[in-house]
Amino acid sequence: MGSTQGMSCFAGDPNFCPECGNVLPLPGMQDIVCCPRCSFSIPVTEFAGREILSTVVFNPEQSTMALQKDEDSELKGPVIDRRCSRCNKEGMIYHTRQMRSADEGQTVFFTCLHCRYQEKEDS
Numbered sequence: 001m002g003s004t005q006g007m008s009c010f011a012g013d014p015n016f017c018p019e020c021g022n023v024l025p026l027p028g029m030q031d032i033v034c035c036p037r038c039s040f041s042i043p044v045t046e047f048a049g050r051e052i053l054s055t056v057v058f059n060p061e062q063s064t065m066a067l068q069k070d071e072d073s074e075l076k077g078p079v080i081d082r083r084c085s086r087c088n089k090e091g092m093i094y095h096t097r098q099m100r101s102a103d104e105g106q107t108v109f110f111t112c113l114h115c116r117y118q119e120k121e122d123s
């Protein structure tokens with residue numbers, strides 16, 4: 001068994017050392033992955049670009065989702081034929097918000113579908 005001729009067996013599989021077929025360690029903080037058996041080394045970028053991309057998952061979605069959630073709460077409720085006093089179009093969302101003290105009662109909000117203008121009306 002010539003070890004140099006066996007190279008092709010390992011080619012194409014980034015998880016194995018192309019020199020000796022040893023399993024390569026996962027890339028850590030360093031830019032280079034070194035074979036623990038034969039001191040072969042390969043830059044991480046060539047080692048397995050896909051794996052690195054999938055492990056470094058930072059969630060840009062989470063922050064945008066939080067933002068959308070906030071906006072949605074403004075836009076939940078029945079749509080009424082109220083005319084927006086800013087853009088003068090009909091169609092505003094009716095929603096109420098209970099104030100802290102019972103004496104104040106409910107405050108009614110109208111949010112314009114078109115320009116997001118919010119009007120307040122105490123009942």
Ligand SMILES: [Zn+2]
Binds near residue numbers: 022
């Ligand atoms: Zn090796």
Ligand SMILES: [Zn+2]
Binds near residue numbers: 089116
């Ligand atoms: Zn409007």
